[in-house]
Amino acid sequence: MKRHLLIRCFHWLLALGIVLNYGFLESGGDLHEWLGWALGALVLLRVLAGFTTSGDASFARLNLAPRLVLQDLRNLAGDYPDHDDHSAAGSWMIVLILTLVVLLAVTGWMQDLDAFWGEDWLQNIHEWLANSLVALAGLHVLAVGIIQFRHGIPLLRRIGLGR
Numbered sequence: 001m002k003r004h005l006l007i008r009c010f011h012w013l014l015a016l017g018i019v020l021n022y023g024f025l026e027s028g029g030d031l032h033e034w035l036g037w038a039l040g041a042l043v044l045l046r047v048l049a050g051f052t053t054s055g056d057a058s059f060a061r062l063n064l065a066p067r068l069v070l071q072d073l074r075n076l077a078g079d080y081p082d083h084d085d086h087s088a089a090g091s092w093m094i095v096l097i098l099t100l101v102v103l104l105a106v107t108g109w110m111q112d113l114d115a116f117w118g119e120d121w122l123q124n125i126h127e128w129l130a131n132s133l134v135a136l137a138g139l140h141v142l143a144v145g146i147i148q149f150r151h152g153i154p155l156l157r158r159i160g161l162g163r
Contacts, residue, residue: 072088
């Protein structure tokens with residue numbers, strides 16, 4: 001099944017931006033701030049596309065049934081079924097990651113406001129959000145690895161890597 005080009009481009013731009021901003025750019029520096037704004041804008045465009053497009057980019061295709069998340073996680077250790085769309089756990093991961101990126105953009109912006117300038121609590125929240133985003137991204141990569149290599153479902157090909 002061919003995946004929507006918008007989704008593949010968004011996915012890899014977001015991943016690259018998160019790695020750069022978290023791992024390589026100076027926290028609070030101009031490049032860190034500009035890339036944070038760009039990632040926030042990228043997510044807002046993705047959200048807009050999710051509500052206005054059809055196919056793989058549509059949020060209507062997300063499976064957000066909470067009761068299925070635990071079953072999805074159990075399936076990782078057993079027989080994992082191939083999904084045409086994201087599983088419930090994968091759908092929630094999308095929602096959480098998009099939400100964290102938006103919250104990071106907002107808390108980063110707030111730190112430049114006179115009302116919050118130099119406030120440690122806001123910096124701590126921003127840092128906690130960033131650490132949470134990276135932890136979720138790590139879980140995402142781990143789950144994709146398990147599904148790809150243990151269960152033989154070609155997720156990497158679907159997102160534009162491999163044959």
